[in-house]
Amino acid sequence: MSDWRIVPGRETVAVIPILSFGVIMMLFGSGCATSSGVSKTEALIASMTRGETKDNLALNSRILAMANPDSLAGDYTLGQGDLLEISVFGIEELSKIKARVSSEGFITLPLAGTVSAGGKSAIALEETIKTALGSKYVRDPQISVFVLEHHSHRISVLGAVKKPGVFEVSGPRSVVDMLAMAEGLTEQSDQVVYLIRKATKSPTASEPPGLQPPATSNGKSAQEAVLEINLEEMLVNGRDELNAPLQSGDVVHVPKAGSFFVGGAVTKPGSYLLKGREVTVDQAIIEAGGVTRVADFEGVKIFRENKGQKKQLIEVSLNEMEQGQKGPLVMKNDVILVSSNGFKSAWFGFLEFIRFGVGASF
Template sequence: MASGLCLALAACVPARYAAVAPAEEEQAARELEAFNETLALMAARSDAPGDYRIGPEDLLEVTLFDIEDTSGEPRMIPARVSNSGYITLPYVGKIRAQGMTPLELEDALKQAFRRYIRDPQITVFVREYRSYRVSVVGYVNQPGVLELKGRKTLLEALAMAGGVSDDAGREVRVSREAGGQVQTILIDLDRLARDGDMSLNIALLPGDVINVPRAGTFFVEGEVNKPGAYPLIEKTTVTQALATAGGPDFKLAKIGGITLFRKKENGERVAIPVDLEAIRSGRADDFLVAEDDVILVPLSGAKYFVDRVMGRLGFGFTAPL
């Protein structure tokens, strides 16, 4: 439907508007490169080992400062976490370590050793991390399965996958199994990378699937300088969509007759009038464009334009009230 729509509308506009200038393509490429550089830089700064949760097969180094070895130095004990999540230490026996941070395990060990030492001084260091796999699929430059060790975050995985591609959307889906059910976490990349909301830079778990979907598409047709289909990469308002298409051709366009056609769930399109003057003066909201929206800018004095175009497309629409 989308491709047919674009072809039908293309017949109604001058051919000179069809091409996008190479300079603008270069600008888009520079913006994408800058976005991916931001992802990589934030990934490099995101590592926080203190937040790492210990898991099976991790090799820990437990230092007991109150118990000396034969050389008189604090005793260092290597402890491999078992598949059931426990480590075994002298005096206290089996201690659960899985799911704890190193600092949390230190507190648990101090509590256990207080039966033998008044004020035990203990440190826990992760000497060797277990490995696990996550998958990165969709519109990234190097999709595939990543072999990870230690605490890794969403940004680090995206950076390892070469960043997002030029037609990638800005909402990432992370799917993971939790309690026997698949949970999907939606992450707004613009809030994360551009606004710096690091709460969205979630830590990854074994088996996570990171899916970067393709950006949706919207259409701007009629008397604009660059009519055609455009990727809906990020949140875009009506005025931003018109600007993306080079703006209306003020010599030919009927500014007061701009209409946005939006598809409803039943497939019917509803016509929404766009009052640019009201938006610019603050009397109307500059609302967001949705996937598959069509913005039509008619010829000045040619009221039949919209009806003619929509009739050629062969689908019904609901006129604005």
């Protein structure tokens, strides 16, 4: 009796270049150092590359390589309209002075006069003010700068990223920059990203292609425009046009990958992520380690959810797929169960009994 098994085969896959940790460190070694001597950039790289699977490490490595280094440093840079509170310790007249950054990027302070603030971090501005005051008026002044109001860009990064939230940024930022600021993708992330933007009546020339508000059921355009971005196309295949420039109020959403379950007479039963792939039933079983020797090749069942309806039952023959027939595609939340063949179970159980039970009596 032949023992047919679906086992993992060799497949031709695209080789995704993975940047070594050392190369990434050379690219972004200019990050601001922390008190422990480790830069924020180094800490971010360690966070993004720790405990990653090969595919996820490849995508996060590409995010690090493509991101603006300012995004990795993590320091908020001051911009037009930001309201600052500036204090010089020990001098009452120079305590809690409020100053707003002008459209040209300057603030005006007593004694120090006009000081350039735009494009600097709060720490850098403290040093600038310290130099301006220390050169003429105050010996070794101790300065603090606190941002009371942020009027630069606010961009949200949500979903399957390691540090979701609303980020205060200034200067131009792209989708990849924001993914880097959110410390990269989690293991549960899908391979698509959605850019969500409030729709405008007259889109500008800088709008990325494809960012169009979908039509609603009443024929009117929705209030938000959505652009779907394929991460592999953008990060691996070099389609830089997908790395869209962002505006204040934009939302970058990384959905969780859909999953399916494979159980029954397979080697490694469990849940597996689709990750934006097209996976057939036989490929799903291979991903679960292949079938065991008691599997019923005519007893594969797919239980599929249908909104508002009972679960759909689809029966599949592995024998037909081994003869060249393409198996059905797996969908999100599918449950695939490989039944055991009663005769095979009894036969192999008998062989095990002969091997261990009878053999042990001699």
